Amino acid sequence: QVQLVESGGGVVQPGGSLRLSCVASGFTFSNSGMHWVRQAPGKGLEWVTFILYDGSNEYYADSVKGRFTISRDNSKNTLYLHMNSLRAEDTAVYYCAKDALRLGYYFDYWGQGTLVTVSS
Amino acid sequence: EIVMTQSPATLSVSPGERATLSCRASQSVNSNLAWYQQKPGQAPRLLIYGASTRATGIPARFSGSGSGTEFTLTISSLQSEDFAIYYCQQYNNWPQTFGQGTKVEIK
Numbered sequence: 386q387v388q389l390v391e392s393g394g395g396v397v398q399p400g401g402s403l404r405l406s407c408v409a410s411g412f413t414f415s416n417s418g419m420h421w422v423r424q425a426p427g428k429g430l431e432w433v434t435f436i437l438y439d440g441s442n443e444y445y446a447d448s449v450k451g452r453f454t455i456s457r458d459n460s461k462n463t464l465y466l467h468m469n470s471l472r473a474e475d476t477a478v479y480y481c482a483k484d485a486l487r488l489g490y491y492f493d494y495w496g497q498g499t500l501v502t503v504s505s
Numbered sequence: 506e507i508v509m510t511q512s513p514a515t516l517s518v519s520p521g522e523r524a525t526l527s528c529r530a531s532q533s534v535n536s537n538l539a540w541y542q543q544k545p546g547q548a549p550r551l552l553i554y555g556a557s558t559r560a561t562g563i564p565a566r567f568s569g570s571g572s573g574t575e576f577t578l579t580i581s582s583l584q585s586e587d588f589a590i591y592y593c594q595q596y597n598n599w600p601q602t603f604g605q606g607t608k609v610e611i612k
Contacts, residue, residue, distance in 0.1 A: 430541075430549065430592055430603040446600050480548055490596040491539035493560065495548035 387411040387494040389481050394499030401471050401503070407464040407481030407496055415439070415459040418484035420492060421466050423477035433479070434466070435489045444489060449475075471503045507531050507595050511604035517612040524580040526607045528593035533573045537597035540569055540578045543606075544589045552591075553578065583609070 393405040405421070421433040434455040435444045443455050454467040464481050478500050482492035508531040518524045528538070536556040541549035551560040553569035556576060566581040580587055588611055593604040 429605045430543075430594075432601045432603070444599055485551075485554065489599070489601070490537070491551065491554050491594060491601075492541075492549070493551050493554075495550070497548055 387483065389483065389494060389496035391479065391481050391496045391499040394479065394501045396502045396504060397471055398505050399472060399503055402467070402469045403471065403501060405466040405468070405479055405481075405499055405501070407466075409462045409464065409481075409483070412483065412494075414457075414462040416487065418487045418489055419455075419457060419464045420482045420484060420489075421455060421464075422480045422482050422492065422495075423475075424480070424498075425474075425477045428477075431477075435484070436464070437489075438487055468501070471501075473503050475501060476503045477501060506600055507534060507598050507602050509593055509595055509602050509604035511591075511593060511607045513607060514605070515608045515610060517610050518583050519612045520585060521582050522612075524583055524587075524609055526578040526580075526591055526609070528571075528576040528578070528604050530574045530576075530595055534595040534597035536572045537595060538569075538571070538576050539594045539596065540567075541592045541594065542587075542589045543592065549592065580609075 388410045391407045420435045436455045452470045456465045478498040480498045481496045483494040485493035510529045512527045538556045540553040543549040557569045590606045
């Protein structure tokens, strides 16, 4: 069965950096577009970023553009989110999610999430 | 970006009753609309895509309808496990955007 397991969350000071990872199994990772979606405490869902199946293109929400970078290693079935210049408003549970149709549409499988807290 | 507005914010329903949730887009998204269910402490789960197609393993009591700017998720007979928050999401335009959610609670 499809599994997505995130890790790397934690507490970081404003202006700091963090790298999240998502290990995938149960499907052909190298054929799948992948997303990061976040959810601030008690709030709704916010799409963050997407990467094509081969890593050839990426898309970002305006709120993270220039600060976050998505990447992937298809040889390791792993998705990454590099987060720099973190702000308090980046505090959220970060979910990795598999795209249902490869090219950036809706999310058919989600990980359990990893919590990022930006606080001094 | 396309703004998705869900109503009501909270819906109080008795078990066995019908629940109707609405989602409106600020411009047409054709049928590129998905619905998700989220329970406390859990990740969202895909229910509906293409506005009306149930995802794998989703019970038939869940149905979606609509196109353009107006969409509806109907739960025909609420079961105890259906009390949760429901989100709509458009994927017609970048960036994909979600509604703010409708909480379905026990009456």
